[in-house]
Amino acid sequence: MAYPASVARLIDAFKTLPGVGTRTAERLAFHLLRASDDEARQLAEALLAMRASVVACSVCNTISESDPCPICADESRDRSRILVVEQPRDVAAFEQANWDGLYHVLLGHVNPLEGVEARHLTMESLAERVARGGLREVIVATNPDYEGDATSLHVQRRLRDLDVTVTRIARGIASGSAIEYSNAAMLADALTGRVAMDEGA
Numbered sequence: 001m002a003y004p005a006s007v008a009r010l011i012d013a014f015k016t017l018p019g020v021g022t023r024t025a026e027r028l029a030f031h032l033l034r035a036s037d038d039e040a041r042q043l044a045e046a047l048l049a050m051r052a053s054v055v056a057c058s059v060c061n062t063i064s065e066s067d068p069c070p071i072c073a074d075e076s077r078d079r080s081r082i083l084v085v086e087q088p089r090d091v092a093a094f095e096q097a098n099w100d101g102l103y104h105v106l107l108g109h110v111n112p113l114e115g116v117e118a119r120h121l122t123m124e125s126l127a128e129r130v131a132r133g134g135l136r137e138v139i140v141a142t143n144p145d146y147e148g149d150a151t152s153l154h155v156q157r158r159l160r161d162l163d164v165t166v167t168r169i170a171r172g173i174a175s176g177s178a179i180e181y182s183n184a185a186m187l188a189d190a191l192t193g194r195v196a197m198d199e200g201a
């Protein structure tokens, strides 16, 4: 049986979400059909409010409702250290691990197969932040996989001639896994065990 057009439209919309196939999309749509008007309206309003209020921080590129974000604006944090991550979700993971320095979000990783090169990331704005001075250390916390390693090398090369120590978090996290799914203790260990990056590393 074909679904009514409005139901089919919602199912199609859910299917554009990561990890949602036809069956899950149908289940979500039918759940919302049975839900109260209030419940359905709250979901729709939360989605619209998020889209209207969230911006990218002009300093570190993470998502925020203010610019600069609360982390960049916080004078009590260690402002001499920047942790470089791939995406805003990684910032959330390291906040759980009590990182108290600053961040720089690259907004992706180098992936030659998908045509993503270093110039598509926010590496130049990172280099500008470093060139402004006042930093002791840049810690690269890209994912421990092929793309993350390649990205980390690009960061190291871009910052090589600047006056800052570049380190990489330790491999406490299993190779091939993702920062965002690592627990706080693992991330804290990886931070503590970070190692200096040198040529050929």
Ligand SMILES: [Zn+2]
Binding pocket: 057, 058, 059, 060, 061, 062, 068, 069, 070, 071, 072, 073
């Ligand atoms: Zn920020």
